[in-house]
Amino acid sequence: MDTIDFQIVDETIGILKLNRPNAANAFSLKLLDDFNQQLDDIEQNDQLRVLIITAVGEKVFCAGADLKERASMGEEEVVKTVGKIGDLVSRVEQLKIPTIAAINGAAFGGGLELTLGCDIRIASRSAKMGLTETSLAIIPGAGGTQRLSRLIGLANAKYYILTAKRFGSDEAKQIGLVQEIFEPTDLEEQALSMAKQIAGNGPVGVKMAKKAIDKGYELSKTDGLKVERECYLETIPTADRLEGLQAFKEKRKPQYQGK
Known part of the structure:
Protein backbone atom coordinates (compact mmCIF):
# COMPACT_ATOMS: atom_id res chain seq x y z
CA MET A 1 0.00 0.00 0.00
CA GLY A 200 -0.21 -2.72 29.47
CA ASN A 201 -3.70 -2.45 30.96
CA GLY A 202 -6.27 -5.23 30.76
CA PRO A 203 -7.30 -5.43 27.07
CA VAL A 204 -10.88 -6.47 27.77
CA GLY A 205 -11.22 -3.78 30.43
CA VAL A 206 -9.85 -1.14 28.06
CA LYS A 207 -12.24 -2.16 25.27
CA MET A 208 -15.20 -2.22 27.63
CA ALA A 209 -14.27 1.17 29.11
CA LYS A 210 -14.14 2.68 25.61
CA LYS A 211 -17.47 1.06 24.73
CA ALA A 212 -19.13 2.30 27.92
CA ILE A 213 -17.95 5.87 27.35
CA ASP A 214 -18.94 5.93 23.67
CA LYS A 215 -22.30 4.20 24.05
CA GLY A 216 -23.28 6.03 27.22
CA TYR A 217 -22.34 9.54 26.10
CA GLU A 218 -25.47 10.16 24.04
CA LEU A 219 -27.82 8.63 26.63
CA SER A 220 -29.37 9.91 29.82
CA LYS A 221 -27.28 9.29 32.93
CA THR A 222 -29.66 6.52 34.01
CA ASP A 223 -29.37 4.70 30.70
CA GLY A 224 -25.64 5.40 30.56
CA LEU A 225 -25.19 3.73 33.92
CA LYS A 226 -26.97 0.65 32.56
CA VAL A 227 -24.50 0.54 29.67
CA GLU A 228 -21.62 0.87 32.13
CA ARG A 229 -22.94 -2.03 34.19
CA GLU A 230 -23.34 -4.22 31.11
CA CYS A 231 -19.77 -3.47 30.08
CA TYR A 232 -18.51 -4.08 33.61
CA LEU A 233 -20.19 -7.48 33.67
CA GLU A 234 -18.24 -8.41 30.52
CA THR A 235 -15.01 -8.14 32.52
CA ILE A 236 -16.07 -10.35 35.44
CA PRO A 237 -15.57 -13.84 33.92
CA THR A 238 -12.20 -13.00 32.36
CA ALA A 239 -8.88 -14.59 33.29
CA ASP A 240 -7.35 -11.12 33.08
CA ARG A 241 -9.46 -9.90 36.01
CA LEU A 242 -8.17 -12.73 38.18
CA GLU A 243 -4.62 -12.09 36.97
CA GLY A 244 -4.95 -8.43 37.95
CA LEU A 245 -6.01 -9.36 41.46
CA GLN A 246 -3.26 -11.96 41.80
CA ALA A 247 -0.60 -9.58 40.52
CA PHE A 248 -1.73 -6.92 42.99
CA LYS A 249 -1.56 -9.44 45.81
CA GLU A 250 1.93 -10.55 44.76
CA LYS A 251 3.10 -6.97 44.11
CA ARG A 252 4.13 -7.67 40.52
CA LYS A 253 3.21 -6.41 37.07
CA PRO A 254 0.19 -8.27 35.64
CA GLN A 255 0.58 -10.30 32.46
CA TYR A 256 -2.67 -9.78 30.65
CA GLN A 257 -3.71 -12.02 27.74
CA GLY A 258 -6.91 -10.34 26.66
CA LYS A 259 -9.00 -13.29 27.83
Missing part, protein backbone atom coordinates in the same frame (compact mmCIF):
# COMPACT_ATOMS: atom_id res chain seq x y z
CA ASP A 2 2.04 2.93 -1.26
CA THR A 3 -0.08 5.61 0.44
CA ILE A 4 -0.13 3.93 3.85
CA ASP A 5 2.74 2.71 6.01
CA PHE A 6 1.91 0.25 8.77
CA GLN A 7 4.02 -1.44 11.40
CA ILE A 8 3.39 -3.41 14.57
CA VAL A 9 5.39 -2.81 17.75
CA ASP A 10 5.59 -5.41 20.53
CA GLU A 11 2.81 -7.39 18.77
CA THR A 12 0.18 -5.17 20.45
CA ILE A 13 0.57 -1.66 19.02
CA GLY A 14 -0.16 -0.68 15.44
CA ILE A 15 1.31 2.48 13.89
CA LEU A 16 -0.48 3.63 10.75
CA LYS A 17 1.14 6.46 8.79
CA LEU A 18 -0.36 8.42 5.92
CA ASN A 19 2.29 8.51 3.19
CA ARG A 20 1.53 10.97 0.40
CA PRO A 21 3.99 13.71 1.41
CA ASN A 22 4.11 15.24 -2.05
CA ALA A 23 0.34 15.79 -1.90
CA ALA A 24 0.12 16.88 1.77
CA ASN A 25 -1.24 13.40 2.61
CA ALA A 26 -4.57 14.49 1.14
CA PHE A 27 -7.45 12.00 0.88
CA SER A 28 -7.23 10.74 -2.70
CA LEU A 29 -9.46 7.84 -3.69
CA LYS A 30 -6.36 5.63 -3.65
CA LEU A 31 -5.46 6.65 -0.10
CA LEU A 32 -9.02 6.01 1.07
CA ASP A 33 -8.98 2.53 -0.48
CA ASP A 34 -5.56 1.73 1.01
CA PHE A 35 -6.62 3.00 4.43
CA ASN A 36 -9.76 0.85 4.38
CA GLN A 37 -7.77 -2.22 3.34
CA GLN A 38 -5.41 -1.64 6.24
CA LEU A 39 -8.34 -1.34 8.63
CA ASP A 40 -9.56 -4.71 7.36
CA ASP A 41 -6.30 -6.25 8.61
CA ILE A 42 -6.37 -4.29 11.87
CA GLU A 43 -9.90 -5.44 12.67
CA GLN A 44 -8.86 -9.08 12.11
CA ASN A 45 -5.76 -8.85 14.33
CA ASP A 46 -6.76 -10.02 17.80
CA GLN A 47 -3.31 -9.21 19.21
CA LEU A 48 -3.53 -5.46 18.65
CA ARG A 49 -4.47 -3.41 21.70
CA VAL A 50 -3.85 0.17 20.51
CA LEU A 51 -3.63 1.97 17.16
CA ILE A 52 -1.60 5.13 16.54
CA ILE A 53 -2.57 7.18 13.47
CA THR A 54 -0.02 9.71 12.23
CA ALA A 55 1.81 10.64 9.01
CA VAL A 56 5.27 10.49 7.51
CA GLY A 57 7.50 13.50 8.25
CA GLU A 58 7.09 16.50 10.52
CA LYS A 59 5.27 19.01 8.30
CA VAL A 60 1.85 17.63 7.35
CA PHE A 61 -0.60 15.25 9.00
CA CYS A 62 -3.36 15.53 6.40
CA ALA A 63 -4.62 18.47 4.37
CA GLY A 64 -8.06 16.91 3.97
CA ALA A 65 -9.68 16.20 0.62
CA ASP A 66 -7.51 16.04 -2.47
CA LEU A 67 -8.81 19.24 -4.09
CA LYS A 68 -6.86 18.70 -7.31
CA GLU A 69 -8.55 15.33 -7.77
CA ARG A 70 -11.89 16.78 -6.72
CA ALA A 71 -11.71 19.61 -9.28
CA SER A 72 -12.25 17.08 -12.06
CA MET A 73 -15.25 15.45 -10.38
CA GLY A 74 -18.91 16.04 -11.06
CA GLU A 75 -21.33 16.88 -8.24
CA GLU A 76 -22.46 13.28 -7.76
CA GLU A 77 -18.87 12.03 -7.56
CA VAL A 78 -17.96 14.75 -5.05
CA VAL A 79 -20.83 13.71 -2.79
CA LYS A 80 -19.77 10.08 -3.06
CA THR A 81 -16.15 10.89 -2.20
CA VAL A 82 -17.11 13.02 0.82
CA GLY A 83 -19.22 10.09 1.97
CA LYS A 84 -16.20 7.80 1.68
CA ILE A 85 -14.15 10.10 3.92
CA GLY A 86 -16.98 10.24 6.44
CA ASP A 87 -17.35 6.47 6.41
CA LEU A 88 -13.61 6.07 6.99
CA VAL A 89 -13.67 8.41 10.01
CA SER A 90 -16.66 6.53 11.43
CA ARG A 91 -14.88 3.24 10.90
CA VAL A 92 -11.86 4.50 12.84
CA GLU A 93 -14.17 5.77 15.58
CA GLN A 94 -15.89 2.38 15.85
CA LEU A 95 -12.71 0.31 16.25
CA LYS A 96 -12.87 -1.74 19.43
CA ILE A 97 -9.32 -0.83 20.39
CA PRO A 98 -8.28 2.68 21.49
CA THR A 99 -6.86 5.03 18.87
CA ILE A 100 -4.32 7.82 19.31
CA ALA A 101 -4.02 10.55 16.69
CA ALA A 102 -0.46 11.89 16.70
CA ILE A 103 -0.86 15.15 14.78
CA ASN A 104 2.63 15.65 13.41
CA GLY A 105 1.89 18.69 11.26
CA ALA A 106 -0.84 20.55 9.40
CA ALA A 107 -4.30 19.00 9.86
CA PHE A 108 -7.07 20.78 7.99
CA GLY A 109 -10.58 19.90 6.90
CA GLY A 110 -10.98 16.15 6.54
CA GLY A 111 -7.53 15.68 8.04
CA LEU A 112 -8.66 17.20 11.32
CA GLU A 113 -11.96 15.34 11.06
CA LEU A 114 -9.98 12.09 10.97
CA THR A 115 -8.41 12.96 14.33
CA LEU A 116 -11.87 13.67 15.76
CA GLY A 117 -12.70 10.02 15.14
CA CYS A 118 -9.82 8.97 17.37
CA ASP A 119 -10.06 8.50 21.14
CA ILE A 120 -7.03 10.61 22.09
CA ARG A 121 -5.26 13.41 20.24
CA ILE A 122 -1.70 14.60 20.81
CA ALA A 123 0.10 17.14 18.66
CA SER A 124 3.46 18.43 17.60
CA ARG A 125 4.23 21.91 18.92
CA SER A 126 4.51 23.07 15.30
CA ALA A 127 1.18 21.59 14.15
CA LYS A 128 -1.51 23.79 12.62
CA MET A 129 -5.19 22.82 12.54
CA GLY A 130 -8.61 23.96 11.46
CA LEU A 131 -11.95 23.02 9.96
CA THR A 132 -11.58 25.44 7.08
CA GLU A 133 -14.35 24.22 4.77
CA THR A 134 -16.55 27.34 4.98
CA SER A 135 -13.71 29.33 3.40
CA LEU A 136 -14.24 27.06 0.35
CA ALA A 137 -18.02 27.63 0.39
CA ILE A 138 -18.76 24.16 1.79
CA ILE A 139 -19.05 22.70 5.30
CA PRO A 140 -17.23 19.93 7.17
CA GLY A 141 -18.79 16.81 5.69
CA ALA A 142 -16.96 13.95 7.42
CA GLY A 143 -18.49 14.43 10.85
CA GLY A 144 -16.74 17.64 11.86
CA THR A 145 -19.87 19.63 12.71
CA GLN A 146 -21.03 16.87 15.04
CA ARG A 147 -17.82 15.60 16.62
CA LEU A 148 -16.18 18.97 17.24
CA SER A 149 -19.22 20.35 19.07
CA ARG A 150 -19.34 17.27 21.30
CA LEU A 151 -15.64 17.60 22.00
CA ILE A 152 -15.16 21.33 22.68
CA GLY A 153 -18.71 22.60 23.16
CA LEU A 154 -21.34 24.17 20.91
CA ALA A 155 -20.18 27.79 21.02
CA ASN A 156 -16.52 26.93 20.43
CA ALA A 157 -17.39 24.62 17.53
CA LYS A 158 -19.49 27.33 15.88
CA TYR A 159 -16.67 29.84 16.34
CA TYR A 160 -13.99 27.68 14.73
CA ILE A 161 -16.17 26.28 11.93
CA LEU A 162 -17.93 29.51 10.94
CA THR A 163 -14.72 31.56 10.90
CA ALA A 164 -12.69 28.73 9.27
CA LYS A 165 -9.96 29.78 11.71
CA ARG A 166 -6.56 28.13 11.59
CA PHE A 167 -4.89 27.65 14.96
CA GLY A 168 -1.84 26.13 16.57
CA SER A 169 -1.37 23.27 19.00
CA ASP A 170 -1.28 25.50 22.09
CA GLU A 171 -4.74 26.83 21.28
CA ALA A 172 -5.91 23.30 20.45
CA LYS A 173 -4.90 22.16 23.92
CA GLN A 174 -6.47 25.19 25.55
CA ILE A 175 -9.88 24.36 24.07
CA GLY A 176 -9.59 20.64 24.82
CA LEU A 177 -9.08 19.45 21.26
CA VAL A 178 -5.72 17.82 22.02
CA GLN A 179 -4.59 16.32 25.31
CA GLU A 180 -0.81 16.78 25.07
CA ILE A 181 1.76 18.74 23.04
CA PHE A 182 5.30 17.55 22.30
CA GLU A 183 8.30 18.70 20.32
CA PRO A 184 8.17 17.51 16.69
CA THR A 185 11.11 15.14 17.14
CA ASP A 186 9.53 13.59 20.26
CA LEU A 187 5.94 13.15 19.06
CA GLU A 188 6.12 9.60 17.75
CA GLU A 189 8.13 8.38 20.75
CA GLN A 190 5.61 9.96 23.13
CA ALA A 191 2.70 8.46 21.19
CA LEU A 192 4.34 5.06 21.48
CA SER A 193 4.93 5.55 25.20
CA MET A 194 1.25 6.41 25.69
CA ALA A 195 0.20 3.41 23.59
CA LYS A 196 2.40 1.11 25.68
CA GLN A 197 0.78 2.43 28.84
CA ILE A 198 -2.65 1.62 27.44
CA ALA A 199 -1.54 -1.75 26.04
Whole structure:
Protein backbone atom coordinates (compact mmCIF):
# COMPACT_ATOMS: atom_id res chain seq x y z
CA MET A 1 0.00 0.00 0.00
CA ASP A 2 2.04 2.93 -1.26
CA THR A 3 -0.08 5.61 0.44
CA ILE A 4 -0.13 3.93 3.85
CA ASP A 5 2.74 2.71 6.01
CA PHE A 6 1.91 0.25 8.77
CA GLN A 7 4.02 -1.44 11.40
CA ILE A 8 3.39 -3.41 14.57
CA VAL A 9 5.39 -2.81 17.75
CA ASP A 10 5.59 -5.41 20.53
CA GLU A 11 2.81 -7.39 18.77
CA THR A 12 0.18 -5.17 20.45
CA ILE A 13 0.57 -1.66 19.02
CA GLY A 14 -0.16 -0.68 15.44
CA ILE A 15 1.31 2.48 13.89
CA LEU A 16 -0.48 3.63 10.75
CA LYS A 17 1.14 6.46 8.79
CA LEU A 18 -0.36 8.42 5.92
CA ASN A 19 2.29 8.51 3.19
CA ARG A 20 1.53 10.97 0.40
CA PRO A 21 3.99 13.71 1.41
CA ASN A 22 4.11 15.24 -2.05
CA ALA A 23 0.34 15.79 -1.90
CA ALA A 24 0.12 16.88 1.77
CA ASN A 25 -1.24 13.40 2.61
CA ALA A 26 -4.57 14.49 1.14
CA PHE A 27 -7.45 12.00 0.88
CA SER A 28 -7.23 10.74 -2.70
CA LEU A 29 -9.46 7.84 -3.69
CA LYS A 30 -6.36 5.63 -3.65
CA LEU A 31 -5.46 6.65 -0.10
CA LEU A 32 -9.02 6.01 1.07
CA ASP A 33 -8.98 2.53 -0.48
CA ASP A 34 -5.56 1.73 1.01
CA PHE A 35 -6.62 3.00 4.43
CA ASN A 36 -9.76 0.85 4.38
CA GLN A 37 -7.77 -2.22 3.34
CA GLN A 38 -5.41 -1.64 6.24
CA LEU A 39 -8.34 -1.34 8.63
CA ASP A 40 -9.56 -4.71 7.36
CA ASP A 41 -6.30 -6.25 8.61
CA ILE A 42 -6.37 -4.29 11.87
CA GLU A 43 -9.90 -5.44 12.67
CA GLN A 44 -8.86 -9.08 12.11
CA ASN A 45 -5.76 -8.85 14.33
CA ASP A 46 -6.76 -10.02 17.80
CA GLN A 47 -3.31 -9.21 19.21
CA LEU A 48 -3.53 -5.46 18.65
CA ARG A 49 -4.47 -3.41 21.70
CA VAL A 50 -3.85 0.17 20.51
CA LEU A 51 -3.63 1.97 17.16
CA ILE A 52 -1.60 5.13 16.54
CA ILE A 53 -2.57 7.18 13.47
CA THR A 54 -0.02 9.71 12.23
CA ALA A 55 1.81 10.64 9.01
CA VAL A 56 5.27 10.49 7.51
CA GLY A 57 7.50 13.50 8.25
CA GLU A 58 7.09 16.50 10.52
CA LYS A 59 5.27 19.01 8.30
CA VAL A 60 1.85 17.63 7.35
CA PHE A 61 -0.60 15.25 9.00
CA CYS A 62 -3.36 15.53 6.40
CA ALA A 63 -4.62 18.47 4.37
CA GLY A 64 -8.06 16.91 3.97
CA ALA A 65 -9.68 16.20 0.62
CA ASP A 66 -7.51 16.04 -2.47
CA LEU A 67 -8.81 19.24 -4.09
CA LYS A 68 -6.86 18.70 -7.31
CA GLU A 69 -8.55 15.33 -7.77
CA ARG A 70 -11.89 16.78 -6.72
CA ALA A 71 -11.71 19.61 -9.28
CA SER A 72 -12.25 17.08 -12.06
CA MET A 73 -15.25 15.45 -10.38
CA GLY A 74 -18.91 16.04 -11.06
CA GLU A 75 -21.33 16.88 -8.24
CA GLU A 76 -22.46 13.28 -7.76
CA GLU A 77 -18.87 12.03 -7.56
CA VAL A 78 -17.96 14.75 -5.05
CA VAL A 79 -20.83 13.71 -2.79
CA LYS A 80 -19.77 10.08 -3.06
CA THR A 81 -16.15 10.89 -2.20
CA VAL A 82 -17.11 13.02 0.82
CA GLY A 83 -19.22 10.09 1.97
CA LYS A 84 -16.20 7.80 1.68
CA ILE A 85 -14.15 10.10 3.92
CA GLY A 86 -16.98 10.24 6.44
CA ASP A 87 -17.35 6.47 6.41
CA LEU A 88 -13.61 6.07 6.99
CA VAL A 89 -13.67 8.41 10.01
CA SER A 90 -16.66 6.53 11.43
CA ARG A 91 -14.88 3.24 10.90
CA VAL A 92 -11.86 4.50 12.84
CA GLU A 93 -14.17 5.77 15.58
CA GLN A 94 -15.89 2.38 15.85
CA LEU A 95 -12.71 0.31 16.25
CA LYS A 96 -12.87 -1.74 19.43
CA ILE A 97 -9.32 -0.83 20.39
CA PRO A 98 -8.28 2.68 21.49
CA THR A 99 -6.86 5.03 18.87
CA ILE A 100 -4.32 7.82 19.31
CA ALA A 101 -4.02 10.55 16.69
CA ALA A 102 -0.46 11.89 16.70
CA ILE A 103 -0.86 15.15 14.78
CA ASN A 104 2.63 15.65 13.41
CA GLY A 105 1.89 18.69 11.26
CA ALA A 106 -0.84 20.55 9.40
CA ALA A 107 -4.30 19.00 9.86
CA PHE A 108 -7.07 20.78 7.99
CA GLY A 109 -10.58 19.90 6.90
CA GLY A 110 -10.98 16.15 6.54
CA GLY A 111 -7.53 15.68 8.04
CA LEU A 112 -8.66 17.20 11.32
CA GLU A 113 -11.96 15.34 11.06
CA LEU A 114 -9.98 12.09 10.97
CA THR A 115 -8.41 12.96 14.33
CA LEU A 116 -11.87 13.67 15.76
CA GLY A 117 -12.70 10.02 15.14
CA CYS A 118 -9.82 8.97 17.37
CA ASP A 119 -10.06 8.50 21.14
CA ILE A 120 -7.03 10.61 22.09
CA ARG A 121 -5.26 13.41 20.24
CA ILE A 122 -1.70 14.60 20.81
CA ALA A 123 0.10 17.14 18.66
CA SER A 124 3.46 18.43 17.60
CA ARG A 125 4.23 21.91 18.92
CA SER A 126 4.51 23.07 15.30
CA ALA A 127 1.18 21.59 14.15
CA LYS A 128 -1.51 23.79 12.62
CA MET A 129 -5.19 22.82 12.54
CA GLY A 130 -8.61 23.96 11.46
CA LEU A 131 -11.95 23.02 9.96
CA THR A 132 -11.58 25.44 7.08
CA GLU A 133 -14.35 24.22 4.77
CA THR A 134 -16.55 27.34 4.98
CA SER A 135 -13.71 29.33 3.40
CA LEU A 136 -14.24 27.06 0.35
CA ALA A 137 -18.02 27.63 0.39
CA ILE A 138 -18.76 24.16 1.79
CA ILE A 139 -19.05 22.70 5.30
CA PRO A 140 -17.23 19.93 7.17
CA GLY A 141 -18.79 16.81 5.69
CA ALA A 142 -16.96 13.95 7.42
CA GLY A 143 -18.49 14.43 10.85
CA GLY A 144 -16.74 17.64 11.86
CA THR A 145 -19.87 19.63 12.71
CA GLN A 146 -21.03 16.87 15.04
CA ARG A 147 -17.82 15.60 16.62
CA LEU A 148 -16.18 18.97 17.24
CA SER A 149 -19.22 20.35 19.07
CA ARG A 150 -19.34 17.27 21.30
CA LEU A 151 -15.64 17.60 22.00
CA ILE A 152 -15.16 21.33 22.68
CA GLY A 153 -18.71 22.60 23.16
CA LEU A 154 -21.34 24.17 20.91
CA ALA A 155 -20.18 27.79 21.02
CA ASN A 156 -16.52 26.93 20.43
CA ALA A 157 -17.39 24.62 17.53
CA LYS A 158 -19.49 27.33 15.88
CA TYR A 159 -16.67 29.84 16.34
CA TYR A 160 -13.99 27.68 14.73
CA ILE A 161 -16.17 26.28 11.93
CA LEU A 162 -17.93 29.51 10.94
CA THR A 163 -14.72 31.56 10.90
CA ALA A 164 -12.69 28.73 9.27
CA LYS A 165 -9.96 29.78 11.71
CA ARG A 166 -6.56 28.13 11.59
CA PHE A 167 -4.89 27.65 14.96
CA GLY A 168 -1.84 26.13 16.57
CA SER A 169 -1.37 23.27 19.00
CA ASP A 170 -1.28 25.50 22.09
CA GLU A 171 -4.74 26.83 21.28
CA ALA A 172 -5.91 23.30 20.45
CA LYS A 173 -4.90 22.16 23.92
CA GLN A 174 -6.47 25.19 25.55
CA ILE A 175 -9.88 24.36 24.07
CA GLY A 176 -9.59 20.64 24.82
CA LEU A 177 -9.08 19.45 21.26
CA VAL A 178 -5.72 17.82 22.02
CA GLN A 179 -4.59 16.32 25.31
CA GLU A 180 -0.81 16.78 25.07
CA ILE A 181 1.76 18.74 23.04
CA PHE A 182 5.30 17.55 22.30
CA GLU A 183 8.30 18.70 20.32
CA PRO A 184 8.17 17.51 16.69
CA THR A 185 11.11 15.14 17.14
CA ASP A 186 9.53 13.59 20.26
CA LEU A 187 5.94 13.15 19.06
CA GLU A 188 6.12 9.60 17.75
CA GLU A 189 8.13 8.38 20.75
CA GLN A 190 5.61 9.96 23.13
CA ALA A 191 2.70 8.46 21.19
CA LEU A 192 4.34 5.06 21.48
CA SER A 193 4.93 5.55 25.20
CA MET A 194 1.25 6.41 25.69
CA ALA A 195 0.20 3.41 23.59
CA LYS A 196 2.40 1.11 25.68
CA GLN A 197 0.78 2.43 28.84
CA ILE A 198 -2.65 1.62 27.44
CA ALA A 199 -1.54 -1.75 26.04
CA GLY A 200 -0.21 -2.72 29.47
CA ASN A 201 -3.70 -2.45 30.96
CA GLY A 202 -6.27 -5.23 30.76
CA PRO A 203 -7.30 -5.43 27.07
CA VAL A 204 -10.88 -6.47 27.77
CA GLY A 205 -11.22 -3.78 30.43
CA VAL A 206 -9.85 -1.14 28.06
CA LYS A 207 -12.24 -2.16 25.27
CA MET A 208 -15.20 -2.22 27.63
CA ALA A 209 -14.27 1.17 29.11
CA LYS A 210 -14.14 2.68 25.61
CA LYS A 211 -17.47 1.06 24.73
CA ALA A 212 -19.13 2.30 27.92
CA ILE A 213 -17.95 5.87 27.35
CA ASP A 214 -18.94 5.93 23.67
CA LYS A 215 -22.30 4.20 24.05
CA GLY A 216 -23.28 6.03 27.22
CA TYR A 217 -22.34 9.54 26.10
CA GLU A 218 -25.47 10.16 24.04
CA LEU A 219 -27.82 8.63 26.63
CA SER A 220 -29.37 9.91 29.82
CA LYS A 221 -27.28 9.29 32.93
CA THR A 222 -29.66 6.52 34.01
CA ASP A 223 -29.37 4.70 30.70
CA GLY A 224 -25.64 5.40 30.56
CA LEU A 225 -25.19 3.73 33.92
CA LYS A 226 -26.97 0.65 32.56
CA VAL A 227 -24.50 0.54 29.67
CA GLU A 228 -21.62 0.87 32.13
CA ARG A 229 -22.94 -2.03 34.19
CA GLU A 230 -23.34 -4.22 31.11
CA CYS A 231 -19.77 -3.47 30.08
CA TYR A 232 -18.51 -4.08 33.61
CA LEU A 233 -20.19 -7.48 33.67
CA GLU A 234 -18.24 -8.41 30.52
CA THR A 235 -15.01 -8.14 32.52
CA ILE A 236 -16.07 -10.35 35.44
CA PRO A 237 -15.57 -13.84 33.92
CA THR A 238 -12.20 -13.00 32.36
CA ALA A 239 -8.88 -14.59 33.29
CA ASP A 240 -7.35 -11.12 33.08
CA ARG A 241 -9.46 -9.90 36.01
CA LEU A 242 -8.17 -12.73 38.18
CA GLU A 243 -4.62 -12.09 36.97
CA GLY A 244 -4.95 -8.43 37.95
CA LEU A 245 -6.01 -9.36 41.46
CA GLN A 246 -3.26 -11.96 41.80
CA ALA A 247 -0.60 -9.58 40.52
CA PHE A 248 -1.73 -6.92 42.99
CA LYS A 249 -1.56 -9.44 45.81
CA GLU A 250 1.93 -10.55 44.76
CA LYS A 251 3.10 -6.97 44.11
CA ARG A 252 4.13 -7.67 40.52
CA LYS A 253 3.21 -6.41 37.07
CA PRO A 254 0.19 -8.27 35.64
CA GLN A 255 0.58 -10.30 32.46
CA TYR A 256 -2.67 -9.78 30.65
CA GLN A 257 -3.71 -12.02 27.74
CA GLY A 258 -6.91 -10.34 26.66
CA LYS A 259 -9.00 -13.29 27.83
